[in-house]
Amino acid sequence: MNWERLLSLKRFGDTNKRLRIEQDETRLGFEVDYDRVIFSSAFRSLQDKTQVIPLSKTSFVHTRLTHSLEVSVVGRSLGRVVGKKIIEKHPHLAEVHGYHFNDFGAIVAAAALAHDIGNPPYGHSGEKAIGEYFKTGKGLAYKEYLTPKQYQDLIDFEGNANGFKILTESRKGIEGGLRLSYATLGAFMKYPKESLPKKPTAHVAHKKFGYFQSEKAFFKDIAEEVGLIPNIINGEMTYSRHPLSLLVEAADDICYTIIDFEDGINLGLIQEEYALEYLINLVKESINTSKYHSLSTTADRLSYLRALAINTLIQEAAAIFVANEEKILLGTFDAALIDKSKYEAQINDIIKLCVSKIYQSREVVEKEIAGYEILATLLDKYCGAADRYNDNKLSNYDTLILKAEGEHFDYKSLDIYTRLISICKYVASLTDGNALMKFQKIKGLKV
Numbered sequence: 001m002n003w004e005r006l007l008s009l010k011r012f013g014d015t016n017k018r019l020r021i022e023q024d025e026t027r028l029g030f031e032v033d034y035d036r037v038i039f040s041s042a043f044r045s046l047q048d049k050t051q052v053i054p055l056s057k058t059s060f061v062h063t064r065l066t067h068s069l070e071v072s073v074v075g076r077s078l079g080r081v082v083g084k085k086i087i088e089k090h091p092h093l094a095e096v097h098g099y100h101f102n103d104f105g106a107i108v109a110a111a112a113l114a115h116d117i118g119n120p121p122y123g124h125s126g127e128k129a130i131g132e133y134f135k136t137g138k139g140l141a142y143k144e145y146l147t148p149k150q151y152q153d154l155i156d157f158e159g160n161a162n163g164f165k166i167l168t169e170s171r172k173g174i175e176g177g178l179r180l181s182y183a184t185l186g187a188f189m190k191y192p193k194e195s196l197p198k199k200p201t202a203h204v205a206h207k208k209f210g211y212f213q214s215e216k217a218f219f220k221d222i223a224e225e226v227g228l229i230p231n232i233i234n235g236e237m238t239y240s241r242h243p244l245s246l247l248v249e250a251a252d253d254i255c256y257t258i259i260d261f262e263d264g265i266n267l268g269l270i271q272e273e274y275a276l277e278y279l280i281n282l283v284k285e286s287i288n289t290s291k292y293h294s295l296s297t298t299a300d301r302l303s304y305l306r307a308l309a310i311n312t313l314i315q316e317a318a319a320i321f322v323a324n325e326e327k328i329l330l331g332t333f334d335a336a337l338i339d340k341s342k343y344e345a346q347i348n349d350i351i352k353l354c355v356s357k358i359y360q361s362r363e364v365v366e367k368e369i370a371g372y373e374i375l376a377t378l379l380d381k382y383c384g385a386a387d388r389y390n391d392n393k394l395s396n397y398d399t400l401i402l403k404a405e406g407e408h409f410d411y412k413s414l415d416i417y418t419r420l421i422s423i424c425k426y427v428a429s430l431t432d433g434n435a436l437m438k439f440q441k442i443k444g445l446k447v
Helices: 029-038 041-048 064-089 101-113 124-135 138-145 148-155 159-168 182-188 213-226 243-266 272-283 289-294 298-323 325-330 344-359 362-390 396-408 416-429 432-442
Strands: 230-233 236-239
Touching: 029 101, 029 182, 041 064, 041 432, 064 101, 064 243, 064 298, 101 182, 101 243, 124 138, 124 148, 124 362, 124 416, 138 148, 138 362, 138 416, 148 213, 148 416, 159 182, 159 213, 159 416, 182 213, 182 243, 213 416, 243 272, 243 298, 243 325, 243 344, 272 298, 272 344, 289 298, 298 325, 362 396, 362 416, 362 432, 396 416
Parallel strands: none
Antiparallel strands: 230 236
């Protein structure tokens, strides 16, 4: 892979090549990407989507929106630090093509801002709830009508793939979705493969999948434009990661590790003395002890340690990227940047504590159980009504469901997969509160 192609400014529908040297510096294309994401309705909906505690109305707990904004800020810093080193190493990028180190930051910031845009309500349990509806619930009946990959898209419903669909799907009058630059879309794609084969290797890029069958052609166009390296595994085509996707991933890893930990403390799920001890272990090489001891409140000390920890991990991740640039461009770097960190042990200690004290807490588990029932009910009503519409067997109830909700998904398509993936996208787009409200109305609990 080479940086000239990886930093492509192309957008869906372009007929002429966009050159960096011809860009308006006051309205740079990569910055336009950021603006388009932040003003999208899909991004705004993250304000009421779970990050740690489902349905939490506690003001200091992060939502997907605040988490995404923080990941974007960290990603911008990572991109700039790395971009400065890349430009110094490859000066022709600036001298011939006009690229600036801030371009790297702008691309990573935009991709990081969008990284959770496809996540359904109720956190990762929302993904599992949608998948299980088709794997073990009433949706299992569709299996015989779908190809293996189409069915796998549903039973392993993936927020990353749904995010790619949201960013790129054409709608009536809106071709190419948000029409982001291909560089940003490439950086967004953490898992450049289809749903099958499932985890064909231990490479971190094969941990999940990045696009549904409905977006296969668009993804291939992006991969070829930015020059991702194709690989055939088990007879199926996969691609190398876009190098900047590693920075997006690192920004996410840094934020959820440190910020989820902080949320657990604020919620009383993790004792404060644990937090201070674990964070001090992470930043002991750079902590200013006199400044730390001058802080009079636990909140101030925690804030100081959090900021120091994030900065420490930004510098560490950037250094790992630069040191491994050649492997990354060859597609042979097979791990997340943070997994190669000298702070891996300290990070794992924090994650283990988060798992036991936060992710498996009673409040989280109980709310996730409710999420399963809510999403399964919505899927059942929408899919059933769409089926009966196409079979000319609509009941009065089905007619009411489609009248109320049908404008949001393609229930008229003769193709079953198109209908199902469209319905899944709609259900996934709902906020936690909106999904609950629709469930209550369907059940007659609220009018």
